[in-house]
Amino acid sequence: MTALIETRDAERTFRVGRSLFQAARTLKAVNRVSLSVAKGEILGLVGESGCGKSTLAKMLLGLLEPTAGEILFAGQPLYSIPRLERARRVQPIFQDPYSSLNPRQTIAAIVSLPLRVHGVGSPTEQKKRVAEILDLVGLARRYADNYPNQLSGGQRQRVAIARALVMRPELVICDEPTSALDVSVQSQILNLLLELRKELGVTYILISHNLAVVEHLATRVAVMYLGRIVEEKDTESLFRHPEHPYTQVLLESVLTPEPGLGIPDSQLGVAFPNPIDPPSGCTFHPRCRYALPRCSTEAPVPLRTNGSLVECHLSLERAAREHRAAAAADTATGAAPQ
Numbered sequence: 001m002t003a004l005i006e007t008r009d010a011e012r013t014f015r016v017g018r019s020l021f022q023a024a025r026t027l028k029a030v031n032r033v034s035l036s037v038a039k040g041e042i043l044g045l046v047g048e049s050g051c052g053k054s055t056l057a058k059m060l061l062g063l064l065e066p067t068a069g070e071i072l073f074a075g076q077p078l079y080s081i082p083r084l085e086r087a088r089r090v091q092p093i094f095q096d097p098y099s100s101l102n103p104r105q106t107i108a109a110i111v112s113l114p115l116r117v118h119g120v121g122s123p124t125e126q127k128k129r130v131a132e133i134l135d136l137v138g139l140a141r142r143y144a145d146n147y148p149n150q151l152s153g154g155q156r157q158r159v160a161i162a163r164a165l166v167m168r169p170e171l172v173i174c175d176e177p178t179s180a181l182d183v184s185v186q187s188q189i190l191n192l193l194l195e196l197r198k199e200l201g202v203t204y205i206l207i208s209h210n211l212a213v214v215e216h217l218a219t220r221v222a223v224m225y226l227g228r229i230v231e232e233k234d235t236e237s238l239f240r241h242p243e244h245p246y247t248q249v250l251l252e253s254v255l256t257p258e259p260g261l262g263i264p265d266s267q268l269g270v271a272f273p274n275p276i277d278p279p280s281g282c283t284f285h286p287r288c289r290y291a292l293p294r295c296s297t298e299a300p301v302p303l304r305t306n307g308s309l310v311e312c313h314l315s316l317e318r319a320a321r322e323h324r325a326a327a328a329a330d331t332a333t334g335a336a337p338q
């Protein structure tokens with residue numbers, strides 16, 4: 001089956017810090033990421049602030065070209081798809097609905113803009129479609145003539161969702177869609193996203209630094225650390241058997257009294273490293289409670305088994321031990337040498 005969206009060793013670097021006294025340096029925000037999202041999935045993408053989630057999201061939206069590697073949408077290079085077509089098929093929902101909504105336009109004008117840009121239907125048909133989508137996102141039709149500042153945060157996010165979905169996109173990329181909202185409103189919006197998936201058959205990529213949110217919604221989860229995907233599994237396995245030491249710490253943070261606060265630094269000891277100057281070997285090693293000597297010198301290679309991925313020397317060593325044990329058992333039970 002062709003993936004709906006797929007990245008192959010996608011990389012994005014930025015040149016930063018150029019000043020009179022300093023040469024520009026390269027920051028690798030996304031470092032050779034290979035991901036594949038099938039139609040109908042909800043891929044959760046988690047990791048601390050600064051690990052590269054939004055950069056990857058912008059690359060998947062067609063807003064930021066990779067500096068290396070490939071991104072394929074329905075088997076076609078994403079950046080070869082004309083911009084308008086791309087915008088019709090892949091839509092974003094961002095964290096702050098206020099800054100992404102034009103304050104001088106009415107809700108009806110904001111939601112119908114994509115229809116007008118793409119020349120879909122007559123003005124009467126557009127009006128009908130706006131009314132339908134407002135119903136679908138649970139916003140009373142009487143708000144159509146209001147302006148964004150007359151709405152609450154949750155209502156504004158419903159408008160942003162309506163605008164994202166009005167063209168019936170195949171993929172919706174939600175970057176921290178509820179982080180700016182009150183906790184009580186957050187779950188309403190998340191449940192709305194789930195309902196709309198059933199209703200419209202959209203595929204989601206859901207970015208959040210909050211694992212509790214992702215556990216509730218995602219079918220599969222990718223954990224990102226300093227530009228790399230360090231673990232990726234179906235949601236249930238990830239939460240039951242987190243393998244990467246970083247994932248384990250993230251999960252412990254979900255069990256803290258206020259999971260909405262995200263990832264407490266205390267459990268990781270050392271602060272998030274500077275991405276311009278990442279640690280050698282496995283970039284997580286200075287914060288890892290199980291680090292082995294080789295972790296500081298040698299970057300682990302990804303270990304892929306039955307559709308899951310983990311990138312950690314501990315897992316590689318465990319797999320090698322199991323392989324040796326299985327081989328020894330085969331020798332013991334197999335035909336004895338003549």
Ligand SMILES: Nc1ncnc2c1ncn2[C@@H]1O[C@H](COP(=O)(O)OP(=O)(O)O)[C@@H](O)[C@H]1O
Binds near residue numbers: 027
């Ligand atoms: N336009 C840019 N120019 C320079 N550095 C950037 C730019 N965008 C992001 N970065 C850097 O890339 C890294 C990843 O950022 P981002 O993708 O926003 O992470 P996240 O969304 O996980 O918080 C950060 O170190 C950030 O400072």
Ligand SMILES: [Mg+2]
Binds near residue numbers: 053054175
């Ligand atoms: Mg971000």
